[in-house]
Amino acid sequence: MGTALNLTFIVLLVVTALLAVLARDLLAAVIIFSAYSLIMALMWQRLQAPDLALTEAAVGAGVTTVLFVVAIFKTRRREEEEE
Amino acid sequence: MRLFHNYHYIASMLLFCIGLYTVIVRRNIIKKLIGLNIMETSVFLFLISLGYLDGGIAPIGIGGADPSRMVNPLPQALILTGIVVAVSVTALALALVILLYRQYGTLDVDRLFRDEETGGEEGEEKGETA
Numbered sequence: 305m306g307t308a309l310n311l312t313f314i315v316l317l318v319v320t321a322l323l324a325v326l327a328r329d330l331l332a333a334v335i336i337f338s339a340y341s342l343i344m345a346l347m348w349q350r351l352q353a354p355d356l357a358l359t360e361a362a363v364g365a366g367v368t369t370v371l372f373v374v375a376i377f378k379t380r381r382r383e384e385e386e387e
Numbered sequence: 388m389r390l391f392h393n394y395h396y397i398a399s400m401l402l403f404c405i406g407l408y409t410v411i412v413r414r415n416i417i418k419k420l421i422g423l424n425i426m427e428t429s430v431f432l433f434l435i436s437l438g439y440l441d442g443g444i445a446p447i448g449i450g451g452a453d454p455s456r457m458v459n460p461l462p463q464a465l466i467l468t469g470i471v472v473a474v475s476v477t478a479l480a481l482a483l484v485i486l487l488y489r490q491y492g493t494l495d496v497d498r499l500f501r502d503e504e505t506g507g508e509e510g511e512e513k514g515e516t517a
Contacts, residue, residue: 326423340428353435355463363471364473371482372420375484384495
């Protein structure tokens, strides 16, 4: 049971990391990366590190996402195409 | 099945490779930063799973918890610092990215290098007037 839950989280982590890397829209990539951070917080609760889970959920999924979104709105949203 | 028993390490290596691919291959700087964050969390996952025990409990000594069943608290204290450092690195890098965009008008690494070789003076003038 516990191993199956951990394996589910790991598969979700790899899938969300790949989606965040392959997304063309930078805002979509950042939102998917926020989901990745939340799954990582759950993973740390599974690894018996509740302080890390709290920190990751607040800082990783919260502050980092806000910083990325502000930076994207100050620059440009689309990735530039190949010439 | 010893390989399957170490599935946390395999997962962290997979995530590290995904992040490394992004940092090296992708040309957009913000995408590179996302890859850097993925690499950081994969290293954190590796270190935390080094200190993990099967069937262990969280290292909180309240209520007469058995210390011999607790997971190792030392990597957790280390990684708590590491998460904060990762966020400050991301904030500094994003501030530099915004400055680069104001100077050169692009986030593409290839175009940035090309502008530096050919039209760097124009970019500087544009940045001063802006």
